[in-house]
Amino acid sequence: MTPPNGVASEAVSPAVARARVRGTTSMRSEAWRRFRKHRLASVGAAILVVMVIAVVAGPFVYRVPIDEIDFKAKLKAPSWAHPLGTDDLGQDLLARMLYGGRISLAVGVVAMLIAITAGTMIGAIAGQMGGSVDHVLMRFTDLFLSLPQLPLLLLLAYLFRDALKKALGPEMGVFMLMVVVIGGLRWMPVARLVRAQFLSLREKEFVEAARGLGAAPLRQVIRHILPNAVGPVIVAATIDVAAAILAESSLSFLGLGFPPDIPTWGRILFDAKDNLDFAPHWAIFPGTAIFLTVLSINYIGDGLRDALDPRKVLS
């Protein structure tokens, strides 16, 4: 059950700043308590934490170079020397996956941030301004929603890759291209969500009270409406990380994402897919890594949805 102070703080929050501060902390601990109740979400969070620690700290502990070519040890199954085996050039797969995982996860997070920022801003402007601005922005959102995602991603990656590589260097160029393109095609659901939240919150008594007390529109939005709209946005953000990781992996898997010297998980799969019959481990490990990450993130999103919805009664 939601504790009484959690509910009360939502209603009086704009007026009494002290209660608001106390209220948000207790809301937060309440959400955390609810989140831990969701067993699979907790498992997902644990797996994700392990993954993040592995890719962040792993390359410092496991100091095998990612591009050491050793033809004597090519396409070897997992062994003590190479815990996850080697690829067709005898490069160590564990080292490559740890390094590539960093980029896969980073693309997911940065693309999500771009999508959420753009979506929140467009949704907030549409919801707050209303009228013709709202109408134009929503038609624009609908237009973007009916674009075929992957073909357009492929088209953009193909058209802009060389220019960005020249401007920012191969690694940074492709990274920027990926995050901007993936994030730029994923903001629409967030915009719709935020707009719907704004439309209902704008009419609530506490916003009206703030308006009556003379709060400027910007203050109404930032102090009163946005904090109350944040729950569903957090859930959408979580799911978006998974979707962005999948999008990057798909592009790399089709050979149009990162180049071979930046072995993201999707890229390793792309290189592995023609050697399935004699080196299945090469494909199975990166594939499992993508799958586990996405599954964990989706479960975390599921848990957050339960945890952040105060109307939902959990025993």
Place this chain on the structure above:
Amino acid sequence: MSKYLLRRVLIMIPVLAGISLVLFTVLALAPGDPFEELATNPNVPPEVRANLRHQFGLDDPIPIRYARWFTSMLKGDWGFSFVSRINVGTLIMQRLPTTLWVLGLAQSLGLLVALPVGIYAALRPYSLFDQIATTFAFVGFSLPTFFTGILFILFFSIYLDWLPFIYRADIGATGWRWYWENARQALMPVAVLGLAQGASMTRFVRSAMLEVTRLDYINTARAKGLTEKVTILKHAVRNALIPVVTLVALQIPGIFTGAVITEQIFRVPGIGSLLITSILANDTPVIMAITFVFSCLVVLFSLVADLLYGWLDPRISFR
């Protein structure tokens, strides 16, 4: 009804114009030049290149080029492929049926799995069946199609050696054998795509059914003595399907993502794999045309979803 259909079709025109505008802007902003290859080729003098540019109208202002491109797209003149030197329209028409077949079969498979599983799970919430079904749905919806495809190939083609993993358009057999070979090679792509679709649809069906079966009119139906079958199928399912149609319609652009990837893994000769080969070969007219065809399909399928709405929910009037 026909009036509604006409209006709905007329709405598609500005949407398609908008999509084509986005595509064209992207292409116009892009730094590449379709005649780049000619520029680096020493056998082509610069005057010839300039003439070609002029002849293809590449030096005209962008709005004029857009208007010309869009009108010729509408007239069905999609230009020539740079690589295979044949009409883009012909090229796409060769490939499109395969894609539509695979997509249609996969979508049907997804529905065949999702409807019974979702409905049955929702009727017994938190039972063992429900828990297994929800877990499988969650796992299936988190499994990327490219990884499922690889796992299927590893298991069914390499380990068991039951199914071919390369799709062939030219099977040298006739009669029943032709059908058999085709079914065998279509099985894995359809299964990969269909199960991914089915997993997310199961989630939608289950939650929509859970919402509906709680409502009072279901109790009423039971109380007036209708059989359980009629109550569920005629009263509950039909209403539960309304939100499901919305969610499935929203997913349509995503289906093509799966189609491109599956076609690429299993080398299915559809427009998805044509898109990838064209991108790798810098074949701009084909790339533009395929992206546009995909957009048309998205718009077309959302029209179908709208019409399905009216059939499922007579309260929506076709004004």
